[in-house]
Amino acid sequence: MTYPPPPLTGPHDEPLPTDPLAVALGNASLLGAGYLLMGRRALFWAAAVITVALVWMTAAVAATWCELVLLLWWAAVVAHGVRLARRRPRGPRLGQRLLALGLTVPVLLAAGLLRLDAHGIEDDVTEARGGGDCEAVTAAQDRVWFGHRVAAAPVAARGDTAVEACERLDRAETELATGLNGDPNGLRSGFRLLASVLEDPADEKTVQASLDRFLGRLPTGDACETVRITDWLHARTPARNVLDRSFGTASRLAPAALAGCGDDLMGERSWSQARARYERLLAEYPDDSRADRARQGIRKAVLAVELERVEERVRATHGMTSGYCAEPAKYSGAPARREGTDRALFLGDDEYTGKLPDGWRTTDPKKAALVVCAGLPDFGRPVETCPYRDDETQRITNVTFRKVAVPVKVYELRTGKRLADRTLQIDGASCPQLFLTYGSAPSNKYVAPSGSDVRDAFSSLIKR
Template sequence: MSTAQAPDDTPEYGPEGTTDPEPPVNRDPLAVILGNASFFNVGYLMLGRRGLAAVTGLVTLILLIILGTAARTLWFEIVVLLWWTALVGHGWYLAQGWPRGRHRGGSRSRLILGAAFFLPVLLAFSLLRVHVASINSRVAAAVRTGDCRRVAAALDDRWAGDYLANAPGAVQGAGTGRVCGELGETAARLAAVVTNSDPNSLPPELKNLSAVLATHPDDDKLVLRTLDDFLGRLPLSNPCDTTTVLDTLGSYSTRDAVRDRAKAVVPRLAPAALVGCGDREFQSKDWNGAKSSYQRLLDDYPQSPLAPKAFIGLIAANQAIELDHVRTGLGAGSDTSYCSNPATWSGATPYRAASPNRAVLRGDSAYTNQLPADWVVDDVAKAPLVICVSPKEQGDIVQSCEYQSGSVLTSLYGTNTVSFHKIAVPIRVIEVLTGHVVANLFVQVDGTICPAVISYTTYGSFDTGPSPDEYVDAPDTDVSAAVRDALAPIISP
């Protein structure tokens, strides 16, 4: 019976059966390359180089931290790439059997292990670069439409992994993000112009927009969108503030797209703002301000559909100014200076347009107490006439009489002639509309003459006798009635 000896699979180390004290390492170049290419330095571990794996792993970690935080630039990404290439090349170099004579065949399990580390890293790296490209695409689309909100939303999707996979790409939109941050602050201040009706803060914000446009011309749509958002919130609640804002926009002098866009909105909004401001000023009795606003619209926008309304407002403002002048000229109740220098009011009712023609009284009121109540008003705005009543004067002589006067103490007597005059009341009636004199009356009232005794005043022993001119004796009621009768054909024809 024959026997067979199984082949001895035990490897022989060294020549002619001598034993190598260090067992050989199972080196598979592809497995080592994949292991090191994963950035986990698994290839070195496959080679049994734990110390080398630890040192190179620490360096790799430091480089990745710097790349992801401090040096997000292309040149540092090249540094990391060179380090990665060095790891792969060094692993391949060692896996080829250095020193020579120590190479054995590869192991499928080690190849799978290397691939298990490398492929997920490769997949993650690829996905992250796709993610960065997607973010940059979204940022570019948002810039084309001038939408900073979409820019911010896209940039908010970045995370540390993006900087590790594509640092230059991940920071590509950072400049746009800073521009949008600055524009956001400007937009907030422009919003305050609207919410606080504070047009004085507008000029510096326009300069800010121009400054951003000058330094970042490629982001012009973002700048103009910020301006458009503000312009879209006009007009303000106060039309006078709107007018101030539009004046600022129209007078902005920097020659750029900001100025062009700002000026373009002025003709569209200015007519309504000017009319609204004029109406507001009119209601607050700022007649001159209202007149200026209405006149500006007629001068700057004569073809505007609001021009007729502005013309009517201008007439009303002029009439209000005239009425103020009339009221000032009338003065207090006893002042009759108006009738010597009358101011006109184009809004007054023409004389004889209605009966009775009501009047405002000025001057001496002693003989106007019997005028009918519906003839007299206190406000000249309700009266087509102003009646100025001067103090009584001596009218025509009715009769002259002789009186004997003298001092009993001195026994000096003499004869004096005394003339008795009618009681005369000068009255001037002025039409408020034109300032013309409607009537110049001199009402005279007769009465009792030549009484038996006339009393007069002497000064010590000096006696000049009675006054040579005296009024007839007539009741005030008779004078008042005469005044009423003289005015009746004028006030109530």
Template sequence: MYEPTSEAAGHPPAQPRDPVAAALGNASLLGLGYLLLGRRLLAAVNLAVTVVLVVVLTTVAPFLWFEVLVLGWWALVVTHGWFLARGDGANVGRQRMIALSVTVVVFVVVGLLRFDAGRIDDTIADARAEGDCGKATDALDGRWFGHRVANAPLVSGEQATREACRRLRTANGELAEALSGHFSKMAVAFAWFASVRQELPGHEAMAAAALGGFLHRLPTPDACTTSEIVDWLSEHASAGPVPERSAATVARTAPAAFLGCGDRMMAAKDWATARTRYQQLVDGYPADSRVAKAKEGVTKATQALELANVRGLLEGSTGTAPAYCDTPAPYSAAAPYGKGTNHALFYGNDGFSGRFPADWRASDAAQAVLVVCLGEAEDGTPVQTCPYENKSLPEFPTDVTFHKIAVPLKAYELRTGKLVVDTKVEVGGTSCPKVLHYRSYGSDLGPPPDTQVEASDADVRAAFAPIIQK
């Protein structure tokens, strides 16, 4: 019995369905297989899901497990396309050719991109091993979105190298400022090195290269800048990259830097810093050929500090006792107290010290042997008693006893700051003059019972000479 075809019945002919073409078309992940089957909605959904997966893969979840998820989606749409077309044995060559062509192009493009991503990854790996951030950055700059789509986990993992190089460039900038005298930048730079080591492992060679470039620039033209950097490296280098190279750089540059900085600080009269730098060379590098000069520097700096201290203690008027008389201090460059004229600095009791000859005096602590502190004059040994008229009772003369002039004296050897003389110097002179000049007070118009002799300059000098001239 004759049955009319769908065309004869007034319906359009059915679209041939080829399972192979549908599967191949869907293998492109572009929904082509669904289009060949006339399933436009499915094709749109397929394409939308693919776009979402690509976006997520390249932004949110660039991990291997997500690539497996994408592969699962690929297998699903291929299988689904095959089963949708199953049951019709028609072999439509044109559909297969279209599906195969598009899918092959997609696979070839993805394959080439994955290959190129691998090539770039090898270049980046070589750069990491060589410590070459410039080479690695150039390779990273050659990446584009297609590489990320083709191999998101690989490309994403390489971003650690970009970040490591960014941190190391920042560290380099901090080290450059340290070379200019901003020593606090050393700690900042080493903090960046530590962050690379702790958070971005695998970039140790790059960190070593970054620090190596800095070490190669030592010593700086300024010996004191180099000394500061060397001090910091000596204490902290073990926490940074290539500690052994840092230690070698310290050993290479420190002796000359310490000596040069000491000399510079001596010229600037910063004797404390100068002595510290010289002493660092003496203590840290005893076999270095510059140690003898550094020891001389230590001595000179110490003496300069002593002299500055002594001068400070001697500040004030010569008519009063300075702080030195209570807290003496040494100036080791001074000559020792001994034979000959011991030039001195005199303080207190100008009435006597002003009568000393000029050749006893030192103009400054740098030329002095002694510091002599004089007290107020007192009555010393009695030498003679004579009667003098008492105006209140003329018929009864008053006996007046004349005494040598006793002057308390302390003399310090400036070289050691030690007390070498502690005595009362007695100054002789004339006594019992025919007319005694005195001042009376109140109702008592008589002469004082005790008074001091009249001392000449020769008498004063004779009394003090044994202390000054040995």
């Protein structure tokens, strides 16, 4: 076998007698020691530069192919060193071999131990991920140092990926916490982050742990806020993964949240919104133990709305053509009509209704069975005509005394139905011996009703 002529060397790159095995062992350290044994300093520096570049690339890229490239480079420099050594005179064997072993064995031993330790750390990270414990994942990965990243870069990188996933889960929990505090975008952002981490099946348990911590904070102290959250969870598109556990939690918490929200809204006098929550509870969870409570809540809300409407119209009443008298409304909680005297709300002109007994009147719609609207009084039917002499003119005038005509409308408060629309005729004393007047005597004058006369006139409206 023939070999090409040896390369030209400079005065400071003189080939030395070497042992091929020693050269192989020296180059196996990736430190270029074999080239130094041959006196090939230029090759030593070139190999060193390439080795450093490959080691840096392996640590930076952390891909298996980088390790394969580094392995091929290791094999190449070993083979190249042996090939060059065989073309040189044989040198002392033992001393060169011991020197080469002294360099290579520590390097290879350190690399092997670092790889072994890196795999042990990876096992701890994997175990922590399987247990859903992100704190343990981070603690295990914190043991990784530069040596691990050089000797077992892909293994260390997988741990970094697990830690990065835990960091995203931490951000997800922060977003979900804002969702619990009223930020509608927090739930959306949090679940989006959870879904992105879940793309790696190895993170299923850590995602589940984060989700469980979020769900464990439900219900919130605000029942209506809990309703908003459970509604959002129900509206999610099923993903057929661990995130769908939220549906069960939402279904479990929603009935109590709807009932509690209805109660809170009742306390805030938001009757219509409260009724809507109770009705949702009955529609969506008809068999829930809170169904009777919801029915009672609906009844209370309906009565509250009716009562509020009645009170508004009563306050707006200034006569027969305004407020309740113009637009009556029902209050289903009003007392039913009964035998005897019903209490009534007397609205409109109170010249005569103000003289009725206290037991007949009330200002509280919750205690009234009737609403009586009274208009302005006018002359009613004639009772008696009497002659009167004017003291100054001695002129005699016939004065007709007439009953007091009071137009009234009567409504049953419980139903809002009109029971009567007529004019009351209030009787009273007529033809007194004297009466004062300004100017000439009037041709018509009201009788003088007594308290009993007023009661007699109005009793027909409120007594059964």
